[in-house]
Amino acid sequence: MNAWVVWLIIALLLGVVEILTLDLTFLMLAGGAVAASIVSAISGGNLVLEVLAFVAVAILLLFAIRPRLLRKLHQAPGAGALSNADRLPGQPCMVLEPVTTQTGLVRLDGDVWTARSASGAQYPVDQQVYVQRVDGATVVVTDVPLKPAGPTVQA
Known part of the structure; x- marks a missing residue:
C-alpha cells in the first residue's frame, strides 16, 4: 500500500474522532495528515518529509487556526445585535x-x-x-x- 493512502486513512480516522469529540483538535491533526499525504505523493514516500509536514501543518493549524475557529463557534448568535427587550x-x-x-x-x-x-x-x-x-x-x-x-x- 502506498504511504499517501495510509496518511489519508489516518486523516479519515482523525476526522471520525473529531466528529465524536467536536473539539477541533483532531480536525487540525487530520489537516496535518492530509498535508503528509500530499508530501508523500509528491516525494515518493520519504517518511521524514511526511512526518515533518504532518507536525508542521498540525502545529500551525492547532495554534493559528483553531483558536479563531473556537472563538467564532463560542460567540453568541447575533452578538452585538439588539434583542427584542432592547x-x-x-x-x-x-x-x-x-x-x-x-x-x-x-x-x-x-x-x-x-x-x-x-x-x-x-x-x-x-x-x-x-x-x-x-x-x-x-x-x-x-x-x-x-x-x-x-x-x-x-x-
Whole structure:
C-alpha cells in the first residue's frame, strides 16, 4: 500500500474522532495528515518529509487556526445585535391592573407584562404609561415618554 493512502486513512480516522469529540483538535491533526499525504505523493514516500509536514501543518493549524475557529463557534448568535427587550424602552402600554412600585399588569404590543412603577407613583387601570426599562420579565414604567436617544434632525 502506498504511504499517501495510509496518511489519508489516518486523516479519515482523525476526522471520525473529531466528529465524536467536536473539539477541533483532531480536525487540525487530520489537516496535518492530509498535508503528509500530499508530501508523500509528491516525494515518493520519504517518511521524514511526511512526518515533518504532518507536525508542521498540525502545529500551525492547532495554534493559528483553531483558536479563531473556537472563538467564532463560542460567540453568541447575533452578538452585538439588539434583542427584542432592547426595543421596548419608550414603547407605550396600557395599564390592566393598578401599577405600584411592587406589582401591576400592562398590555404591551398585545402581550400582558408584569409591571412596576419607576417613580413610586401609582397608575390606575386604563392609563397609558411608557416602558422605562426591562427588568427580567417585568417592565418598569413611567407616565412620561422617553426622549429619543441621540440628536434629532429638524426639517
